[in-house]
Amino acid sequence: MSSTILVTGATGNVGRHVTSQLAEAGLEVRALVRDPERARLPERVEVVRGDLTAPETLEPALKDVESVFLLWPAFTADGAAEVVAAVARHARRVVYLSANAADEPETHYHEVEQLIRNSGLGWTFLRPGGFAANTLMWAGQIRDGVVRWPYGRAARSLIHEKDIAAVAVHVLTSAGHKGATYVLSGPELLTQEEQVRVIGEAVGREVRWEELPVEVAREELLAAWGDAAFVDSALSGWARFVTAPEEVTGTVERLLGRPALTLGQWARDHASDFG
Template sequence: MILVLGSTGKIGRELVPALLDRGARVRALTRDPSRARIDPRAEVAVGDLDAFEPALLDGVERVFVLTSGHGSDPLAQEQAVLKAATGVSHVVKLSTTGVHFGQTDPISLVHAEAERAVREAGPDWTILRPGTFMDNRFAWLHAVRGDGVIRVPEGDPASALVHVRDIAEVAATVLTGDGHAGKTYPLTGGEALTTRQQVEILGDALGRRLTYVEEPEAASRARMLGFGWPASAVDGIFELKRQSAGKEEIVFDTVRELLGRAPLTFADWAREHAASFA
């Protein structure tokens, strides 16, 4: 049995069916099963990571550790799961490439501490460090549906964006296969794209011209705060961007090595989700 945390999130919703298709038995954790859309082949378990119940691990051999950001302390959530995982044989932890590059922004530091906890917990472990998700470009949804002007902070770095399906398939491979214990895998897409190129690719998929505009950081910050984002989260995002400049564009070949195929492209992603932007 494999327990999947974050089963309804960006990665989890792809990971659960990928594991089931490989013949694995899956227990998918969710806080609210009435709202969750989980593959009916999976066993649905109700639980809250802020009050993790060790019984959720009964019969579980492997765990995919991903915290959703709900609750006040994601690190404490992961530590609670690891403390209860005494009978588990293998833990796969989702981290970030920021740790690979030694970044000290708040997001990377939390993941670095969580990685340390995973290594010290006792079970075999594998750590996945994906870069920026293609799904993050859903942040452009309202702009595309509105005036078609995509506003980004000045100096927004080029990025080797990674498709969440590739992350999920790598996770499924690691969770159902052997030879991955003690390994750390950085994950990116197959090409680095500037933000302007991303906007052009999305426009091509939609069959319309989108306008790319760079704006001062202060304007972007004010816009994010206007969305209701906490100031600490906005600060963390900008610090992450500053520290990842020149690093996000580095391409790792891990997806191809582990899956035996090329990573999905941003053009693939844009075509898949074109209807969402219409």
């Protein structure tokens, strides 16, 4: 049987690292991308054209595949049933990049997990909390030296995308993970105000926090994002982390045998993004 691993979302923050780490390990890896000419992946990676939002394009990519790293690209589960069914026709197992929110029945993460549970595939779910990469929304303000944002005391355990990828590769290449759900976090709990300070120190800038009134923040985010429901969900999430901080799980260290990467390390890796 083929041991080819198909990586979806192969050019994204996490998927690019999954693809590269599998290739560096000498494994047969196939990357599903919308535009192969722009993929810029390692030479030994087999790059195939396909789109999860168009399930009919997946059959060639799934030929002779044993395992799939699945990153669902939409904010709803529309079309996910067809994709999971296609994967189940070809592969033996799937590692799904879910989220901490998957316990909430109204989320698409929950719906996709249920589809996979009922598919007959062997599965492992990765549920990271906050991504360190989300702090890139402050990049312009960090360059200016002041971050004006609400809920400075909201505390999260942000995770480096390299750690999510490393866990995915570990699960894809070792036994004992069938039916497991891994909640992933960074190694430390930092408030948003502390996150700004850490990033500033890592990239060599003095940056201060300025608390922005929630009503002002909502208007600014509505203008920037345009989706009231998304804005209100983000604001309520930050408010919740003030009184109920995100969990530090230690799962990365337990699975990989090394500490999870810090936010400072992430910021140094992304120093060029902060100018």
